[in-house]
Amino acid sequence: MVVKAEPKLVTFKVNGQDITVPEGSTVLDACLSHGIEVPNLCFQPMMRPWGSCRICTVEILGRRGGLVESCAAQVREGMEVATHSPEALKSREFILQMYLIDHALDCPTCDKSGECYLQDNTYLHNVQVSPYNRPKLAQPYEHFSDVIDYKWDRCIICARCTRVCDEVIGVTAIEVDGRGLEASITPAWGMNLRDTTCISCGMCIAVCPVGAMTDRKFGAHPWELDATETICGFCDVGCTLNVEHNRGIVRRISHLWERGVNHGYTCERGKWGYQFVQNPERLEAAAIRRDGELQTVPLDEALDEAAARLSHYQGQQFAALASPENTNESNYLLQQFARAVMGSNNVDRTMTHNQAAVDRALADSFGFGASTNSVQEMFTDTGCALVVGPNIVETAPVASYWVNWARLYRETKDIVISRDHFVMCDRAQVWIKPPENGETAIINAIARVILDNKLLTPAENPPAGFQPWLDSLEDFAPEDVAKSTGVPLADIQRAAVLYATGGHEISDDPSGYGPSTIFSTLASQIGGDVYPAELALHNLALLTGNIGRAGGGVIAFRGPANFQGSTDAGCHPALLPGYQARNDADARRKFAAAWLPRWNDAVVPQNGFKRPQSLPDAPGLGCEEIIEAIADGRIKALYLAFGSQPTNYGFDARLLEVLPKLELLIVEDIYPSPLTELAHIVLPAAMFLEEDGSFTNADRTVQRVRFTLPAPGAAQPAWRLIQGIAQRLGYNLDHRHPSQIMEEMARLMPIYQGVSYPRLERGSLEWPVKSFGTEPSLYLSLGDDLAPESLKFVVS
Numbered sequence: 080m081v082v083k084a085e086p087k088l089v090t091f092k093v094n095g096q097d098i099t100v101p102e103g104s105t106v107l108d109a110c111l112s113h114g115i116e117v118p119n120l121c122f123q124p125m126m127r128p129w130g131s132c133r134i135c136t137v138e139i140l141g142r143r144g145g146l147v148e149s150c151a152a153q154v155r156e157g158m159e160v161a162t163h164s165p166e167a168l169k170s171r172e173f174i175l176q177m178y179l180i181d182h183a184l185d186c187p188t189c190d191k192s193g194e195c196y197l198q199d200n201t202y203l204h205n206v207q208v209s210p211y212n213r214p215k216l217a218q219p220y221e222h223f224s225d226v227i228d229y230k231w232d233r234c235i236i237c238a239r240c241t242r243v244c245d246e247v248i249g250v251t252a253i254e255v256d257g258r259g260l261e262a263s264i265t266p267a268w269g270m271n272l273r274d275t276t277c278i279s280c281g282m283c284i285a286v287c288p289v290g291a292m293t294d295r296k297f298g299a300h301p302w303e304l305d306a307t308e309t310i311c312g313f314c315d316v317g318c319t320l321n322v323e324h325n326r327g328i329v330r331r332i333s334h335l336w337e338r339g340v341n342h343g344y345t346c347e348r349g350k351w352g353y354q355f356v357q358n359p360e361r362l363e364a365a366a367i368r369r370d371g372e373l374q375t376v377p378l379d380e381a382l383d384e385a386a387a388r389l390s391h392y393q394g395q396q397f398a399a400l401a402s403p404e405n406t407n408e409s410n411y412l413l414q415q416f417a418r419a420v421m422g423s424n425n426v427d428r429t430m431t432h433n434q435a436a437v438d439r440a441l442a443d444s445f446g447f448g449a450s451t452n453s454v455q456e457m458f459t460d461t462g463c464a465l466v467v468g469p470n471i472v473e474t475a476p477v478a479s480y481w482v483n484w485a486r487l488y489r490e491t492k493d494i495v496i497s498r499d500h501f502v503m504c505d506r507a508q509v510w511i512k513p514p515e516n517g518e519t520a521i522i523n524a525i526a527r528v529i530l531d532n533k534l535l536t537p538a539e540n541p542p543a544g545f546q547p548w549l550d551s552l553e554d555f556a557p558e559d560v561a562k563s564t565g566v567p568l569a570d571i572q573r574a575a576v577l578y579a580t581g582g583h584e585i586s587d588d589p590s591g592y593g594p595s596t597i598f599s600t601l602a603s604q605i606g607g608d609v610y611p612a613e614l615a616l617h618n619l620a621l622l623t624g625n626i627g628r629a630g631g632g633v634i635a636f637r638g639p640a641n642f643q644g645s646t647d648a649g650c651h652p653a654l655l656p657g658y659q660a661r662n663d664a665d666a667r668r669k670f671a672a673a674w675l676p677r678w679n680d681a682v683v684p685q686n687g688f689k690r691p692q693s694l695p696d697a698p699g700l701g702c703e704e705i706i707e708a709i710a711d712g713r714i715k716a717l718y719l720a721f722g723s724q725p726t727n728y729g730f731d732a733r734l735l736e737v738l739p740k741l742e743l744l745i746v747e748d749i750y751p752s753p754l755t756e757l758a759h760i761v762l763p764a765a766m767f768l769e770e771d772g773s774f775t776n777a778d779r780t781v782q783r784v785r786f787t788l789p790a791p792g793a794a795q796p797a798w799r800l801i802q803g804i805a806q807r808l809g810y811n812l813d814h815r816h817p818s819q820i821m822e823e824m825a826r827l828m829p830i831y832q833g834v835s836y837p838r839l840e841r842g843s844l845e846w847p848v849k850s851f852g853t854e855p856s857l858y859l860s861l862g863d864d865l866a867p868e869s870l871k872f873v874v875s
């Protein structure tokens with residue numbers, strides 16, 4: 080791991096108190112980080128100082144012209160600052176009086192009332208009237224879109240909204256139009272917002288310090304609401320959400336700035352996706368198919384029926400497919416049920432062909448189906464981002480924010496290889512648009528340019544498979560690839576230089592090259608087979624020494640919120656929890672010792688059901704093999720967990736063709752769906768806002784999911800459903816809370832050994848979490864912990 084130099088520190092005085100902060104800090108940063116309140120309006124964490132509102136004015140003592148904007152003034156050694164000197168207070172009062180000349184003062188009906196920075200500051204500074212009386216200017220309200228209203232006469236033109244749209248989100252869909260008293264916020268180029276590049280993330284509303292940008296879906300007062308901090312369930316970036324609710328209804332998602340992997344920022348799904356949770360269409364009741372029709376039944380009856388019928392299908396004729404949107408704890412119990420109760424290793428995740436391909440490619444290259452680095456390294460180390468696959472602004476939106484942020488604030492270089500044309504393509508140094516299935520050739524041609532031009536330091540002991548892979552590159556001469564794909568040769572060459580050098584230009588000393596991170600969204604590609612392209616990316620990272628390096632590596636977004644966690648938890652035919660091989664007798668013995676003593680002798684087995692005396696050692700079938708085995712009649716009973724809803728990532732379409740062949744199909748779902756229509760037994764499941772648990776995101780960050788609302792009707796967290804069936808078969812799964820399941824996972828899975836709920840309450844943990852006593856580094860690279868022999872160049 081790279082050891083970074085400690086930043087230089089400077090010491091100065093605030094209100095007579097000595098404060099030491101890193102050099103380059105602003106006075107406002109220094110004060111806020113030491114709990115000293117300084118009012119501010121146009122300041123927004125993570126964005127550069129704007130210095131327009133001047134509410135943050137403080138006085139630097141002993142200096143002529145000592146009144147400065149604290150958000151823009153840098154701390155100097157020995158400086159003395161007074162935040163509440165008479166001069167500073169007088170200046171802030173004057174500024175507030177100016178704001179009030181035209182501000183609407185409709186506070187009683189403003190939905191920002193109670194959390195408006197202008198309201199707070201006029202109160203704090205006791206500004207009751209403005210001496211600058213004249214008739215107020217006014218303009219009509221504007222509906223920018225279905226979710227955003229703009230109210231001009233409340234706007235203070237602090238430009239937080241336009242800056243966040245440009246500098247963080249990277250779309251520049253709104254702008255400041257006009258100057259002085261006439262200035263207003265408008266959609267870019269005066270267009271309808273729907274026709275701009277707006278992605279409806281709602282961040283303009285989130286950062287507005289007054290009630291100018293408002294949420295059309297919000298209809299409550301902030302003081303009426305309770306808040307629960309939890310993790311978003313809509314993609315595997317793993318954003319922290321502040322869910323505000325009352326009377327069992329979510330009213331809005333608000334933002335905990337500088338918290339979580341998203342630092343408070345969210346996307347459209349994070350901001351408004353709660354409507355998919357509290358939707359009247361949700362599946363609320365269990366059902367059993369009788370006489371060809373699904374009949375609603377009490378949940379207990381459905382669980383009784385599921386247990387009775389499953390008892391006929393032990394061993395290889397049973398399979399389970401886990402939902403990658405369920406929690407770690409639910410998925411751990413499902414695979415435990417498949418192995419310890421049903422005696423089958425036929426357990427995998429419900430996924431698409433391309434999700435399976437990317438998962439396999441990660442495991443083939445790195446030994447783990449996991450990303451190697453943290454997205455957070457964009458803030459500190461990465462010199463170049465290579466973004467490959469479908470539009471990352473849609474598939475992993477908040478990760479795309481950080482690529483954009485790093486380009487603006489750290490001057491990282493971006494390369495995009497995508498068939499989609501989205502905003503990042505136009506801002507990147509290089510955008511390569513491959514033809515269908517052209518990604519592999521282009522990535523391999525980039526590797527050829529790097530090798531041919533010696534843009535690297537040759538590794539003394541390259542990982543296994545280097546020579547066969549090198550030989551395979553003979554077929555990818557850059558000139559030939561440029562001709563066959565229609566991509567300009569110069570773009571391939573430029574991409575190779577930027578990636579190999581970490582965003583630098585060529586120099587004589589490759590040891591000075593910076594790290595480059597690959598962001599892959601190939602798992603979301605529709606059609607084709609992305610396995611060779613994903614492998615080519617891994618080979619590129621290995622070739623350039625970007626594995627095991629902070630700011631390097633490969634981060635693969637696979638879509639569903641807990642795809643990574645469902646793999647970690649053992650929903651994999653060849654892997655027990657924590658990537659311990661099914662065919663490792665010691666690992667099997669360890670899990671058998673923990674799982675098999677749970678049989679309850681008081682329950683008499685029915686229907687010839689046999690209690691397994693050991694864990695199955697027969698190879699299991701993966702998702703695609705399960706589909707084939709259902710088609711040819713080898714698998715007769717399937718427990719299928721899925722989270723059917725409008726924002727999810729789909730499943731292998733062949734499933735729908737083969738499911739009617741099953742003798743028993745149990746579907747656990749959250750909405751009525753084509754899957755539930757085929758089921759013999761339907762079990763209603765809770766969604767992420769309705770349960771406790773944990774998710775593990777695309778860069779291996781384990782985070783706490785918290786109960787916010789009761790699930791509708793009879794719906795239950797998935798782990799309770801599995802427990803209910805297991806208990807009826809005499810297997811004593813009797814956890815009362817998911818924290819108990821996590822205790823067992825941490826005990827049996829070395830990569831989770833330091834994970835516990837008390838620790839997760841304090842913050843997220845990136846696996847491998849090694850010990851209880853040490854806080855792991857957020858920037859830990861998986862490559863540091865990999866034995867070199869687990870890294871491989873793989874020829875597809």
Ligand code: FES
Nearest residue numbers: 121130132133150
């Ligand atoms: Fe400093 Fe606005 S917060 S000028």
